Amino acid sequence: MERAPIPAPQPVSSRPGRGNPRILMYSHDTYGLGHIRRSRAIANALVAAHGDLSVLIISGSSLAGSFNFAPGIDFVHVPGVAKSENGSYASANLRLDVSEVTAIREALIRQTAESFRPDIFIADKEPAGFRGELLPSLKLMGSMGTRRIIGVRDVLDSPEVIRAEWHDKGAIRAMTDYYDDVLVYGTEDFYRPLDGIPMPADLHSRIVYTGYLRRSVPGGAAAMRYPRATKGPFILVTTGGGADGAGLIDWVISAYEAAPDIPLPAVITFGPFLSNKQRGQFLERIERLPKVDAITFDPKIERLMSRATAVVAMGGYNTFCEILSFDKPALLVPRSRPRQEQLIRATRAQKLGLLQMLIDPVEAGEAERDPLVMAQALTALRDQPRPSQANMPGVLDGLNRIASHLEPHLGTQAERATASGVGG
Structure with a gap:
């Protein structure tokens, strides 16, 4: 079937009656x-770079409102969907079939695009959206002259898995037919996540490697009272959302149980999606350990990251950006199922001298984890080099490069005023 051509985007300044730019x-x-x-x-970086910008984020996350958003940013919540460990999906909250929830999400996304009329659209990772829910809106925004951008993280999965998965989802076709730019939130020297995906030469030429997204300590008061251990040197153990972090948490706790002489204490963040049952079991064990503390969830985790002496994590994209940003010696214990994303990232980072990696033997099919192996790795963190010693200039320039890349498609206040016949 012949592909429809991508409509030529209109410059922002040629749209009469438009006010401040919108993403x-x-x-x-x-x-x-x-x-x-x-x-x-x-979004926070873009509104900081463009003081008159409005950014609207469509999200299915139940915790989107827990995080700090700068003035100029708001979000539209669509019904959530949940992914199980075996890769299947279901409605997160509504007592509806996932197909019904998808239809509702699709309609809300289209209505938002039609009302908001963005100058730029940025999709995160999924070119066609969940079950193709973006396709009607992508067509609509193309007719509006919206600049459509797909942004992907540094590592998606193994090339053969992504190629097959994106083909089955229609993602390759969507990226080819509807997107004007492809932003990779990493560096080409670190990893090329789209190498295994067939695409036309003209789309391939639109790939821009931005670098990683630098993080900073959020302003305002802390979101909670931190454990006493954070007043001195400590290891931060974080599993992100926590839904798949129980194995790492168990291994760290067992290390302190087996080797109480580990020099640095640990502060564990469980994550909001760790089950209540697992959290309760871990807290019972932690109460008996003088060198281990825990908190459930900190929406300002960057504060703890900046204070920590070292970090133990699974290797998700955001945590990796934070480790680089705050220049912390780190140990990654990556998940390898159902995706190899974390394993690929951790393996590459260790090879480049940015951090150390420890393979979870249970992930590799063994029956149990040796607490003393983890204890040895935790002890070694105290003298481990920082990521900056690997000397990778420009690795954290992502936010600035994204803002610079989008600048020509946003226009300036003067250009918009001239186009509207104001001033002069």
Whole structure:
């Protein structure tokens, strides 16, 4: 079937009657916190670079409102969907079939695009959206002259898995037919996540490697009272959303149980999606350990990251950006199922000298984890080099490069005023 041509985008300054520039972002959020946290970082940076910009984020995350958004940013919540460990999907809250929920989401996304009329649209990771829900809106925004951008993280999965998965989802076709730019939120030297995906040469030429997204300590008061251990040197153990973090948490706790002489204490963040049953079991064990404390969830995790002496994590994209941003010696224990994303990222980062990696033997099919292996790795963190010693200039320039890339498509206040016949 012949592909429809991408409509030529109209420059912002040629649209009569338009006021301040607008960006619409899409974060499908079927699992964890990664997508909404990445979208938030980009949105905050864009409104800081463009003082008259409005950014509207479409999200299915139930925790989107827990995070700090700068003035000029708001979000539209669509019904959530949840992804199980076996890869299947269901409605997160509504007692409806996932197909019904998808139809509602699709209609809300289209209505938002039609009303908001964005100058730029940025989708996170999924070119066609969840179950193709973006396609009607992509067509609509093309007719409006919206600049449509797909942004992907540094690593998606193994090339053969992504190629097959995106083909089955219609994602390759959507990216080819509807997107004007492809932003990769990483560096080409670190990893090329789209190498295994067939695309026309003209679209391939639109790929821009931005670099990683630098994080900073949020302003305002802390979101909670931190444990006493944070007043001195400590190891921060974080599993992101926590839905798949129980194995790492158990291994760290067992290390302190087996080797109480580990030099640095640990502060564990469970994450909001760790089950109440697992959290309760872990807290019972932690109460008996003088060198381990825990909190449930900190929406300003960057504060703890900046204070920490070292970090232990699974290797998700946002945590990796924070480790680089705050220059912390780190140990990654990556998940390898159902995706190899974390394993690929951790393996590459270790090879480049940015951090150390420890393979979870249970992930590799063994029956149990050795507490003393983790204890040894935790002890080694105290003297481990920082990521900056790997000397990778420009690795954290992502937010600035995104803002610079979008600048020509936003126009300036003077250009918009001239186009509207104001001033002179």
